[in-house]
Amino acid sequence: MTPNRRAFLRALGAGSVGVTTASLVGGSAAAATVITMEGGGDDIWGTADAFHYYYAAVSGDFDVAVQNTGIESIESWTKTGPMVRESLDPNSKNVMVRRRPNGESSMQYRPEDGADTESSGGTAADWLRLKRSGDTVKTYHSTDGESWTPIKTLDASDITLSDDVYVGLAVTSHLKGTLATATFQNLSGVSPEKSQDIGDVAVAGGVDTATGVPLVSTGEATDVGGGSATFNGELTDLGGAESAECHFEYRKVPTESWETTESTTLTSPGSFGVDVEGLTARRYYEVRAVTDTSDGDTARGATEVFSTPNPSNAKTPAHAGPDSASRFDPxxxxxxxxxxxxxxxxxxxxxxxxxxxxxxxxxxxxxxxxxxxxxxxxxxxxxxxxxxxxxxxxxxxxxxxxxxxxxxxxxxxxxxxxxxxxxxxxxxxxxxxxxxxxxxxxxxxxxxxxxxxxxxxxxxxxxxxxxxxxxxxxxxxxxxxxxxxxxxxxxxxxxxxxxxxxxxxxxxxxxxxxxxxxxxxxxxxxxxxxxxxxxxxxxxxxxxxxxxxxxxxxxxxxxxxxxxxxxxxxxxxxxxxxxxxxxxxxxxxxxxxxxxxxxxxxxxxxxxxxxxxxxxxxxxxxxxxxxxxxxxxxxxxxxxxxxxxxxxxxxxxxxxxxxxxxxGGYPDLPVESRELSVPNGGTRPWLRSMTRQVETDR
Structure with a gap:
């Protein structure tokens, strides 16, 4: 590895660190910067918050944008994104543009200290933006970082923030005692200076930044059939390496082991794709792009989910729903x-x-x-x-x-x-x-x-x-x-x-x-x-x-x-x-x-x-x-x-x-296994037959 090519910053717990590198402001440096945050806490919601915050003190107007390249799925309401808050108290008034593990972006805000949090919006997007002009706070999302769609505009009748506030990135796992990882790049409009936990998180969060690293993103699967699909990825930065081997990892939901595709060699940024056979019809799959550079770095894109169709295109009448041995059907x-x-x-x-x-x-x-x-x-x-x-x-x-x-x-x-x-x-x-x-x-x-x-x-x-x-x-x-x-x-x-x-x-x-x-x-x-x-x-x-x-x-x-x-x-x-x-x-x-x-x-x-x-x-x-x-x-x-x-x-x-x-206490039932053959046609009658088997032995 080239000496000094990677610049690291780490802050754990409630300490503070200084950040001077200009690369934290997107577009101001030649090499890409990746910010990796870990945060615990029950939630950023309700009347008080528990999360990890990477922030700076800001006075007056600001315009912060960032690309969230990944958020770990700890709970469905694990969330991350840019935030402005008036104080570092857990119950502080705040505005956040949030992103969840399913890729949905929206906004939320607490209008007064200790008040209930409110929310708005909900659209798949990975770019998030938070802008203040005087007494107005505007929130946006985007799929490309160039065309911005407004989510909600807040004025003084919604929330009143003082001139001096804290602006940065937040992440909560939505599960006290467990950390969730979020990754960002292309941060602009703020240079965070401190990192600390807010509220009762039970386990300390932290921040890493790395400059001059490879970057790869996962695209949507295309040409998806009952047993095949084309995986697509984009290598946007080799991180200073001469070449990179780019491939994909994929698996059925919810199994744990990943399968690996063949690789493509790239010597400059660009797109790559692989045709994959042998998939199972009517299943959900996870896929992520991976790059291994010639100087030993590995980068993974965010995980995307897609489903394979039923090749038979069979249809069962809607009335053939689940039946019951009871007098009362669902x-x-x-x-x-x-x-x-x-x-x-x-x-x-x-x-x-x-x-x-x-x-x-x-x-x-x-x-x-x-x-x-x-x-x-x-x-x-x-x-x-x-x-x-x-x-x-x-x-x-x-x-x-x-x-x-x-x-x-x-x-x-x-x-x-x-x-x-x-x-x-x-x-x-x-x-x-x-x-x-x-x-x-x-x-x-x-x-x-x-x-x-x-x-x-x-x-x-x-x-x-x-x-x-x-x-x-x-x-x-x-x-x-x-x-x-x-x-x-x-x-x-x-x-x-x-x-x-x-x-x-x-x-x-x-x-x-x-x-x-x-x-x-x-x-x-x-x-x-x-x-x-x-x-x-x-x-x-x-x-x-x-x-x-x-x-x-x-x-x-x-x-x-x-x-x-x-x-x-x-x-x-x-x-x-x-x-x-x-x-x-x-x-x-x-x-x-x-x-x-x-x-x-x-x-x-x-x-x-x-x-x-x-x-x-x-x-x-x-x-x-x-x-x-x-x-x-x-x-x-x-x-x-x-x-x-x-x-x-x-x-x-x-x-x-x-x-x-x-x-007698909690039961410990025997673990028995059997392979299910879900039919391509007749799903409802098949379910009904399974229902009858467990409802009656008559």
């Missing part, structure tokens, strides 16, 4: 179960029961059918598993016996048009350390503002907050055939006893709760929060203190439910004293307790205020036997935990659980 509620799923939908195979594989699969930004060639217990590592991108079908019925159980984390459906099918989720108290209020979690929920989601045949237990909940301001949500049991009661929730079943968040519309069993929880079966519109039909509520709780301005159709073994004098369907706007159609429900079915604070009506078009209920006398036979992840292939809970209902047991350790 499509019987208000949600349309995966209307996007067809014979072209890419398939992602999970081959080992690890968080890493599952997280990578659910966080692909595109339509995907996630299937399992393995059984076992997936340890979520004491953190959320967010399903952050729309149109994800998690098909647990495809796993070999005894199926998939997720432990030590919440499944958080943050996206629209998703299906969670035939899995078990057991949160437990493993995430509580000291006074950790962040572990007051549901086991499964749909996030606020989501729509058209289905949770069907899911076993949910050992929550610290509610077992299974529907978010605020959601629409068209179906929860069917689920076993929702053993919420941890006097456990680690900061509010104390909290063994709750389900909460339907404020202003959630068109929620259908069909054929479920709630058992061995105290309260919220379900709680219908203010402004909700719900159908509660043919559910079993067993061993409870509060049944179906209606808040003000709620409407509900409550039909065919069995309220069994109540431990209260409260009516099974009730509202708080003085509530006059809880409106319910209540018919054909049964109870074995000496309590009224409906209290006087609920306004009863003679017609159903809402009802799904295809829903047909059964007589309430059939509800208990039907639901005990059909609820949970795999009714024909139940694990010991599900069997125990249902046997306890049949035996008339009454109890509460404060920790999963009282009932």
């Amino acid at each position: 499509g019987d509620g208000f949600a349309d179960a995966a209307p996007w799923l067809d014979d072209d939908t890419p398939v992602i195979k999970i081959t080992e029961p690890t968080r890493r594989q599952l997280e990578k699969a659910v966080n692909v930004d595109g339509e995907r059918l996630v299937v399992f060639e393995t059984s076992g217990t997936v340890d979520l590592g004491v953190r959320d598993l967010p399903v952050a991108y729309d149109k994800c079908y998690i098909a647990g019925q495809t796993a070999p016996s005894p199926g998939i159980t997720l432990i030590k984390g919440r499944v958080n459906v943050v996206a629209d048009d998703c299906v969670l099918h035939h899995v078990r989720v057991r949160l437990g108290d493993a995430g509580f350390e000291g006074d950790n209020e962040n572990w007051a979690l549901d086991a499964v929920n749909t996030a606020d503002g989501t729509e058209n989601n289905v949770i069907d045949h899911v076993s949910v237990s050992w929550s610290v907050d509610e077992c299974l909940s529907v978010g605020y301001e959601t629409s068209e949500t179906t929860v069917s055939n689920c076993l929702i049991a053993e919420a941890l009661n006097d456990s680690v929730h900061p509010k104390g006893e909290h063994g709750y079943g389900s909460l339907i968040g404020n202003d959630a519309k068109n929620v259908a709760l069909l054929g479920n069993v709630w058992a061995f929880n105290t309260d919220r079966h379900p709680r219908l929060k203010e402004g909700t519109e719900s159908v509660v039909a043919n559910n079993v509520i067993y061993d409870f203190e509060d049944g179906t709780w209606m808040d003000p301005d709620t409407e509900a159709s409550v039909v065919g439910n069995a309220y069994l073994a109540p431990n209260t004098d409260e009516a099974n369907v009730f509202a708080e004293d003085g509530v006059e706007t809880a409106v319910a159609y209540v018919k054909d429900n049964i109870t074995d307790g000496d309590v009224p079915m409906v209290d006087d604070d609920v306004t009863r009506v003679d017609e159903r205020p809402l009802w799904p078009d295809d829903l047909e209920t059964m007589p309430p006398e059939e509800t208990l036997n039907h639901n005990l036979a059909n609820v949970g992840a795999r009714p024909a292939d139940r694990t010991a935990t599900d069997e125990r809970i249902l046997e306890n209902i049949e035996a008339g047991e009454r109890y509460l659980v404060d920790s999963q350790t009282e009932v």
Whole structure:
């Protein structure tokens, strides 16, 4: 290597470093400069931030632009980009142009110290720009660094920044204690002088800069067929070397090993490409360009994702959707179960029961059918598993016996048009350390503002907050055939006893709760929060203190439910004293307790205020036997935990659980493997056949 060709700068933790090289301002030096940042922290969001910051003190106007060449996918909301903030306090007002691992660029800002953060935009772009002129802050994105598209302009009515501010680059992993890596080049408009962590990150971040290094970028795959594609790359800088060997690395999502293509020798900057054969149809692939220079340097471009099509172009009628052995099909509620799923939908195979594989699969930004060639217990590592991108079908019925159980984390459906099918989720108290209020979690929920989601045949237990909940301001949500049991009661929730079943968040519309069993929880079966519109039909509520709780301005159709073994004098369907706007159609429900079915604070009506078009209920006398036979992840292939809970209902047991350790602890399921042959045609009938196998042995 040529002596002194590379200039390095490193800053770890909360120290400060001086930067004098002019190459940090893009375009002012002949050699390329790459900035590599590592940052931890829970997020740059909400009312306070936790991240790593590489910055300078700036007075007056500025115009900062940078190209983000990569951001490591730790979480779907890992983010990086240029930022201006008024102070280095975690709660400071700020403006950021952010980029996420899926390549989406947008902007966010906190208008006042300690206020909630707001956001705008969302477009694929790798160039980010932040400009201040007087009291106006403008944000932009670009795909080439020349043509800039405005995202949002903020004036004094949105945010008021003092004349003296801090401007630089920020990165947060969105996971406290874990670092995410972001890389940049072509920074202009600011020369960062200091590097430090802001907020509670748990692990120190840092910065490297390297001048005179090779640079390579990955282009979009072209001529993509069922088994082939052309990979494209661009060598923009040899870093002073005489030549470079350029090739590509590629792999299926979510497997770990990379395959390597043949290489092309370049002696000057330019484009290169390779035709690749032997790909699998209907799969997602990752690809990245790589260059190895003659003097020993290696550079990799950002990873791009593409999918291969179905060569048969087969089509299955949309009505041939997933069927159920239960009286309640996933499509019987208000949600349309995966209307996007067809014979072209890419398939992602999970081959080992690890968080890493599952997280990578659910966080692909595109339509995907996630299937399992393995059984076992997936340890979520004491953190959320967010399903952050729309149109994800998690098909647990495809796993070999005894199926998939997720432990030590919440499944958080943050996206629209998703299906969670035939899995078990057991949160437990493993995430509580000291006074950790962040572990007051549901086991499964749909996030606020989501729509058209289905949770069907899911076993949910050992929550610290509610077992299974529907978010605020959601629409068209179906929860069917689920076993929702053993919420941890006097456990680690900061509010104390909290063994709750389900909460339907404020202003959630068109929620259908069909054929479920709630058992061995105290309260919220379900709680219908203010402004909700719900159908509660043919559910079993067993061993409870509060049944179906209606808040003000709620409407509900409550039909065919069995309220069994109540431990209260409260009516099974009730509202708080003085509530006059809880409106319910209540018919054909049964109870074995000496309590009224409906209290006087609920306004009863003679017609159903809402009802799904295809829903047909059964007589309430059939509800208990039907639901005990059909609820949970795999009714024909139940694990010991599900069997125990249902046997306890049949035996008339009454109890509460404060920790999963009282009932056997977290399961350790055997890992069995089988190869799945997903057909090129008939995807929905194939899924239906897999569904029937785990739902009934009749």
